[in-house]
Amino acid sequence: MDIERAHIGRRIRELRKWRRMDQQAVAGLAGISTSYLSRIERGERPVTKRLVLERIAAALRVSPAELTPEIDLVTDDAGTxxxxxxxxxxxxLGGWWVGEVPDAPxxxxxxxxxxxxxxxxARNSGGAQAAGDYATQVATLAPLIRDLLVAAADPQLRREALPPLLTAYHxxxxxxxxxRIPGMPSLAADRMWQVAAxxxxxxxxxxxxxxxxxFLSGTNRARQYDLAVAVADQAPADRAETRGMANLTAALAAAARGDGDLAETHLAEAAAVAERLDSDTSPWPSGIMQFGRTNTAIHRVAISVELGHGARVAEYAxxxxxxxxxRGRQAAFWVDYGRxxxxxxxxxxxxxAALLRAEQLAPQQxxxxxxxxxxxxxxxxxxxRAARxxxxxxxxWRMGIAPTG
Structure with missing residues (x-):
């Protein structure tokens, strides 16, 4: 069966031929078997781990983002x-630096x-309340960033406006x-750094x-790991949430590189930080981290999937x-549990059932x-079986994945 616009394998095959490399060469560089790569390219085996995706990308000398099919969001008014x-x-984000004043008052x-x-x-709500789809969220967020930039340029309002501006950029x-908008996550991170400065x-x-x-993510896992560890080691102890989240980011980066022992070490450090908090999910800083015991457990499930533990994720879940x-973090958990x-x-x-539950919680995500x-x-x-x-x-069909044969 061929799956229209769905499987990563088609893009791998296109890039491999463009590089004029045979399957044996790419498989050897990626550390996988030629038969496995062949089945991926034919759409018979999905790519289920970041490690495999990123090794194939490295073998083809492209970013991992180049292997993931573009998603056509413009299929209805919401996509437009x-x-x-x-x-x-x-x-x-590109037109205004921190300290510059947008035109509108x-x-x-x-x-x-x-x-x-x-x-x-609304974004952090675990119940029926929700912030809306991405278009709705951005339509709310953009004018807020503009207003906060205006306030941050006022010496009397600057200290009050800057921390919320940093969370909005995040x-x-x-x-x-x-x-998967190229360059924008990095640009947002740069604006966060400007606010912090x-x-x-x-x-x-x-x-x-x-x-x-x-936000560095799969473009450079080694660098992501080093940056996360630096934060975990150096963040002020009075705001332990940052140290905890940095350890979770380091754990996922280690798992994506196939280092299970290192991933477990950082998970344990994050769990120790979480145990010192009063609640399962900390409300600080407003809207962006949600660090605590729950988030640590969610990351443990995701990392277990990355390390190939299969159905044993049920133990952690x-x-x-x-x-x-x-709801967004819940959906991420159900996707990984389902995988x-x-x-x-x-x-x-x-x-x-887990994938369906994830979709019910956050369909666009x-x-x-x-x-x-x-x-x-x-x-x-x-x-x-028939019912499933x-x-x-x-x-x-709802995800835009359609069989063509």
């Missing part, structure tokens, strides 16, 4: 609005801070990373450096209290998730 909103946000700062607080609360980077505060400097490490964290359960035939139904798409693509090529088969085909 998302592109338009991201263009507006990109112009704002700003609204009163108390009004702006109240609206930003409600925006963060959200911009997070959304653009999920939508203006504040001249070690607490916010550490937050900005963690954001830099987080049992400790996750999803009700204490945002793990799908590796074995006996737990495949449970894995399918799941649709743009590379690993969710690969999991669905892989399922389409297997024998799934119908659910799977409808899920694939």
């Amino acid at each position: 609005e998302t592109h338009s909103a991201m263009a507006t946000l990109g112009d704002l 700003g609204r009163p700062l108390p009004q702006v801070l109240d609206e930003l607080a409600r925006f963060h609360a 959200v911009a980077g997070s959304i653009s990373a999920r939508l 203006e504040l001249d505060d070690p607490v916010w400097h550490a937050v900005s450096q963690w954001g830099r490490a987080l 049992s400790s996750v209290r999803t009700d204490t964290i945002s 793990g359960m799908l590796t074995e035939r006996r737990t495949r139904d449970e894995g399918m 799941v649709r743009t998730n590379v690993w969710a798409r690969e999991a669905v693509t892989g399922l389409l090529g297997t024998g799934v 088969g119908r659910e799977l085909r409808f899920l694939a």
Whole structure:
């Protein structure tokens, strides 16, 4: 079965031929078998680990982002609005440095801070409340950033406006990373660094450096790991959340490089930090970290999948209290849990149910998730019993993954 625009294998084959490399050469450089690479290229095996994706990308001398198929968001009015909103946000991030004043006058700062607080609360809600789709979120976020830039240029308002501006930049980077907008996550991280420099505060400097490490992602795992470890070692102890999140970022970077022992070390350090907090999910800093016991457990599930533990993720998943964290983080947990359960035939139904639950929580996030798409693509090529088969085909259709033969 061929899956239109869905499997990474087609892009790998195109780039391999463009490089004039045979499968044996690419497989050897990536540390996988030629038969495995051949099945990936034919769409018979999904790519289920960051390690495999990034090694193949390195063998082809491209960014991992070059291997993931573009997702056509412009299939309805919501998709068109998302592109338009991201263009507006990109112009704002690229056109104005911290300290410069946008053309439009700003609204009163108390009004702006109240609206930003409600925006963060909606994004972090674990219940029925939600911040809306990406277009809605960006449409709310862009004018808030503009207003905060205006306030930050006022000497009397500067200290009050800068920390919320840093959190708003982080959200911009997070959304653009999920939508895979090239360059925008790094630009958002750069703006976070500028805010931290203006504040001249070690607490916010550490937050900005963690954001830099987080948004670096698969483009350079070794560098991501080094940056995250530096934050984990140097962040002020009075805001332990930053140290905890930096350890989680370092753990995922280590797992993506295939170093399970190092990943476990950083997970243990993050867990120790989380145990010292009063709640399962810390509200600091507003809207961006959600560090605590729940987030650490969610990362443990994700890292277990990366390390190839398969259905054993159920052991770690049992400790996750999803009700204490945002719908977006819940959806990420269910995607990773589903990926793990799908590796074995006996737990495949449970894995399918997990993907459906993730989609119910955050449909747009799941649709743009590379690993969710690969999991669905892989399922389409297997024998799934009739009832689940119908659910799977409808899920694939909603994600824009369509069988062509």
